[in-house]
Amino acid sequence: MVPRSRTRTGTGKTITKKGASAPGRPERAPSPAPRPHGARGSGSAMVARESVGPGHAARSEGWKEAVHKYVKLYNQAEIDRYAAPFGAIIADEDHLQRFGQRLARLRENELLRGLVPTRSETSAELLRVSESGTLSEVSVLIELRVKRTVDHRGRTYAEERRDRERLWLSADGGDYAITRIEPIVSERRPRYASSHSNHAAEFADELALAAESKPQSIPYINYDVLPNFKHGRAGIRYRRDMAAAYADRWWNEANPAYELFEVNCTNYISQCLFAGAAPMNYTGKRASGWWYRGFSGGRENWSYSWAVANALQHYLSAPHNSSLRATVVDSADQLALGDVIIYDWGGDNRFQHSTIVTAFDAAGMPLVNANTVPSRHRYWDYQDSYAWTENTRYRFFHIADEF
Structure with a gap:
């Protein structure tokens, strides 16, 4: 089946879905969470926030579109494991090399395992946005939420992960280019x-x-x-x-x-x-x-x-x-x-x-x-x-x- 793409962009969030549908693995019913002696909760979930002043909304669409393109290509790479298309929107040669080496390693490993990706869904939530007054430079912290469905020797299962990256974008005429990418390697x-x-x-x-x-x-x-x-x-x-x-x-x-x-x-x-x-x-x-x-x-x-x-x-x-x-x-x-x-x-x-x-x-x-x-x-x-x-x-x- 030919993979399909569908993209939707909303306030503070970019969502990309790609790939052919495949039957999912049944989920295991969760067990009740034990509460140890003296335990209590803390903290709250981080949410997407953007500061948009008068006149900024229209100009913000430029860098948002660049982020949207990046997420779409990122999602495609979760299927085909190739980095070449990223050269059109990313000017960070160090990251392109790092990203390309990672994809080449994964492509080889998946071929050796006999694993075939059949679908990928990637959403990117904007966790933090910093814009210059003229919007000539923008930095964003995004969380990439990846869900891949793979076929492995006749069995289908889904794998999920959430990665964070910091992107720097600069306006070049009417278009934005991604000038730097820093993966947040929390591990x-x-x-x-x-x-x-x-x-x-x-x-x-x-x-x-x-x-x-x-x-x-x-x-x-x-x-x-x-x-x-x-x-x-x-x-x-x-x-x-x-x-x-x-x-x-x-x-x-x-x-x-x-x-x-x-x-x-x-x-x-x-x-x-x-x-x-x-x-x-x-x-x-x-x-x-x-x-x-x-x-x-x-x-x-x-x-x-x-x-x-x-x-x-x-x-x-x-x-x-x-x-x-x-x-x-x-x-x-x-x-x-x-x-x-x-x-x-x-x-x-x-x-x-x-x-x-x-x-x-x-x-x-x-x-x-x-x-x-x-x-x-x-x-x-x-x-x-x-x-x-x-x-x-x-x-x-x-x-x-x-x-």
Whole structure:
């Protein structure tokens, strides 16, 4: 079937839809969200805003049309994986090279996997707009919301992600050109902070590693949200289906039962594990255990391993007699539903990103969910991310079946 395109532009948002329709994969019913002791919600969703003064509306249409063209081409590239058409609207040679290398890598990988994209839908929300007084220069922060439907060896499934980019545009006569593009690579950001905190925990992972040699306390479990489980320390079954269902429910928004972190990937993974009945190891010390009690009295009441990828990697790598524990395996094809992958982008043993396995492709390879850069049923190796490098290493964790 010949792919079709349909474009619609509204205030503050550009929407592009492309591709042939394909039957979708049935959605898993989400499980109720557990609320840990002391948790509460924070923050509100960012919305699109534009400042349009008298006489600006007509002139704004020029740069909006340039953004619209960019999103349309971006959506096309999600199907054919070619960057050549972007040269007509983008003057940023560095980004064209970076983008072209990414697409070439993905095109080769998808051919080797036998994967055929059949449909792509991309919407771009304007999160922030800065216009010069004469509108000769404009910068915009956009969120690209991509949903691709693919056919893989006779099976059809959808993968979704949300990327952010900052675009700079300049007027050249009556037309606007995109002079610079900066992808926002949140997966590589080393800092973490809640909505209440601006300070970094740069040495949190080292503290967590050192603390693993200390005796572990009795795990803290909030039995109010786990009424069907006994209070014994042993024999708690890891509900992989519940962990994956929670991951699918909250992949693109924050659960108000928990604090929202500036870099939220590991906080989200910990929530998924807890939703699958993994018991917390409550020590009351941030550098040890794996636990969360929320923000209260001006204090951050959670362990570093709950919120920092490198600290969670250290915690899962260490032996434990109780609470959450895992086994390191050699390859992605050894993982099961609800297992965890942690990413070292630079190959320097500094792990910066976490994902959870929520589905599998036709070859049995993991598809993962993540947060910070919201992703659902994304291929596990993350070669579609600007965070990925030739030196990227992975740590694969098979979560114990019982705790």
